[in-house]
Amino acid sequence: MPDDAPSPELARTAWSALEPIHIPVYFAPEARERYAAIGLDDRALAYFASRSAAMGAVDPGTVTAAFYSFSPALVGSAIPRAWSLAAPETVLRTRLDVADQVLRRVLGEDAVGSERMKEAAGLARTAAEAAAGLTPGRPLFAGHAGLEWPGEPHTVLWHAATLLREFRGDGHIATLVDARLAPLEALATHAATGAMKTSFLRRSRGWSEEEWAEGIRGAVGRGLVTADPEGALALTEAGRTLRADLETRTDVLSAGPYAAIGARGCERLAELTAPFAEAFRAEGLVPGSRSRRA
Numbered sequence: 001m002p003d004d005a006p007s008p009e010l011a012r013t014a015w016s017a018l019e020p021i022h023i024p025v026y027f028a029p030e031a032r033e034r035y036a037a038i039g040l041d042d043r044a045l046a047y048f049a050s051r052s053a054a055m056g057a058v059d060p061g062t063v064t065a066a067f068y069s070f071s072p073a074l075v076g077s078a079i080p081r082a083w084s085l086a087a088p089e090t091v092l093r094t095r096l097d098v099a100d101q102v103l104r105r106v107l108g109e110d111a112v113g114s115e116r117m118k119e120a121a122g123l124a125r126t127a128a129e130a131a132a133g134l135t136p137g138r139p140l141f142a143g144h145a146g147l148e149w150p151g152e153p154h155t156v157l158w159h160a161a162t163l164l165r166e167f168r169g170d171g172h173i174a175t176l177v178d179a180r181l182a183p184l185e186a187l188a189t190h191a192a193t194g195a196m197k198t199s200f201l202r203r204s205r206g207w208s209e210e211e212w213a214e215g216i217r218g219a220v221g222r223g224l225v226t227a228d229p230e231g232a233l234a235l236t237e238a239g240r241t242l243r244a245d246l247e248t249r250t251d252v253l254s255a256g257p258y259a260a261i262g263a264r265g266c267e268r269l270a271e272l273t274a275p276f277a278e279a280f281r282a283e284g285l286v287p288g289s290r291s292r293r294a
Helices: 008-022 029-037 043-055 060-067 072-078 081-085 088-107 115-131 139-145 153-178 183-192 198-205 209-221 237-254 256-260 262-282
Strands: 225-227 233-235
Touching: 008 153, 008 237, 008 256, 008 262, 029 043, 029 088, 043 060, 043 072, 043 081, 043 088, 043 139, 060 072, 060 139, 072 081, 088 153, 088 262, 115 139, 115 153, 115 256, 115 262, 139 153, 153 237, 183 198, 183 209, 183 225, 183 233, 183 237, 209 225, 233 237, 237 256, 256 262
Parallel strands: none
Antiparallel strands: 225 233
């Protein structure tokens, strides 16, 4: 193991560089087409099935708990119906096919077969395999860590990005639970940062206007956010402190795997994947970039 252990902030930089490589499997046109071909012709069906399939044909309560911020009603509209349409093994094969197709289309065959891709895949896999020894308390990550590795460098990179994403996500949920933030309160404070539109967060997570209003009241009552008559949210000083603490603690809880590649490895991984990430942003396949196509 390298002796230049990365700081939590540098580990976050490496994760941020990988994130755009993973998430297009939920938003790309190929995803909609391929999932529809196996019967998952609804966005909720495809999303919840494709992300939870690594845990097997789990029930809606398990998915709601593992995903944290989604409405139980929205999850219940997709799970377990998805498993009656496509077995988890079929969903997982399809998702890998989607990743293969999307990376080939967006990055191009030259990039997919490049030495840059091979080096990035090797670094990311090393970190992800180190994470596999840190599964306690990380159920969604553990499910993905039990899957076989793909055979080609570009799909190895995608799978490693998936593992490290879910590793961080499980750790982040632990900080939300410890802070006693209910799912809607967590979303309210996230919306109040301005990082994503409130309307998008509410609709994409499946909450009704009434449920959302109740969540806002909870966050306001705890002194974490303020809401004007039009519904615009802003963090209070206590809210800003809480959000900063959540992110710092998430960084600390997520840094362990990156020690396997060291600080220089993290810097190199971010450098190698930068053009890949930019290509996905240019396609509008990353939240916060130009409008998505799916």
